[in-house]
Amino acid sequence: MVASSSSVVQVYPLSSYTFGTKEPKLEKDTSVADRLARMKVNPASLRAPTVDESARVRECSYFKEGMRTSVEGILLVQEHNHPHILLLQIGNTFCKLPGGRLKPGENEIEGLKRKLSSKLGANSTAHQPNWQIGECVANWWRPNFETVMYPYCPPHITKPKECKKLFMVHLPEREYFAVPKNLKLLAVPLFELYDNVQRYGPVISTIPQQLSRFQFNMISQ
């Protein structure tokens, strides 16, 4: 049987971290509808392919690769002794967690490290953060080629189209993040996310409930 004691998470102040910029990471789709249409025809193309991968990616399809898996990271900092989550803002309203989709067959943890470095790491591979991927916090399933996702695979759905997995990322005491120039990195307090599905959507707005089981050890500077 599993131990019942809470997991302790060290949370360092936002001011412990240094932020720079790097070249833009362009989103492949300008709307959710675009993305879903592309996913149906060619789900593997939903991550930005490297030049080497492009030929292979073009051949992929949902019917070939099966369910897509996305992985996203929850990076915590504290301000005023309250936990804040790092979110990437695209344009003026849409926020998302850093992460992205796995390559077919890719390990979840390795894939999340790759995506975090792509979104927040320095361009030099010598200065990549040593990402510490922790607990799985949530899973969300997309049963159809539509925007709606559920925190369970709905009954009678035998082949969900996508599974999105959220993981805790345990940050070290100090780190440098490079933010793509077309995105903004925000530290959003849990009390702003909670009960705010209108602004953050169902996945991000229920992170406070999913983190409530952790004991946060707030480190002062």
Added chain:
Amino acid sequence: MVASSSSVVQVYPLSSYTFGTKEPKLEKDTSVADRLARMKVNPASLRAPTVDESARVRECSYFKEGMRTSVEGILLVQEHNHPHILLLQIGNTFCKLPGGRLKPGENEIEGLKRKLSSKLGANSTAHQPNWQIGECVANWWRPNFETVMYPYCPPHITKPKECKKLFMVHLPEREYFAVPKNLKLLAVPLFELYDNVQRYGPVISTIPQQLSRFQFNMISQ
């Protein structure tokens, strides 16, 4: 660092379990407002005291005992290969998880076992279920003597009045439950709870999101 693999939970069919009845467990308060008023004056009286305890309980107060801790259990069964949660229904609308408040200084796990036996165990102590208390799934804090609770301790609240902790309870393959005659025991599917704060309140309606990290192993009969 903590392992990232999902916890696996065995979920047996509802038909594996046998249900009987026992004498009513009367609620001490007929409304949430009554309960909060009593909690302010005398928080320890919010659990039903035994005769032996009554004298001591009457002396207790929030200012003496400090923050109250409640513990509740999430008991899962499956129907049609979809997880269902066992809820106790009081009257025609109000549903709650089995559990209750701890005695001052009581261990959380032992206290939850005591509360589960009180709510769902047979009257004979010889036939009590061997409760397997598992993972902490959520914590909720009540900052003031009011109904609202949050999945974090709000900033600037140094002395929350109550903390409610939800734990997974791993049921065995077969079990007998005795349900107090004034309550109904319901098996409610996750898809009914999800996004249904109007019917189930903020604590119960977000259990599907909190359970999404588990891998359910649905056992057929």
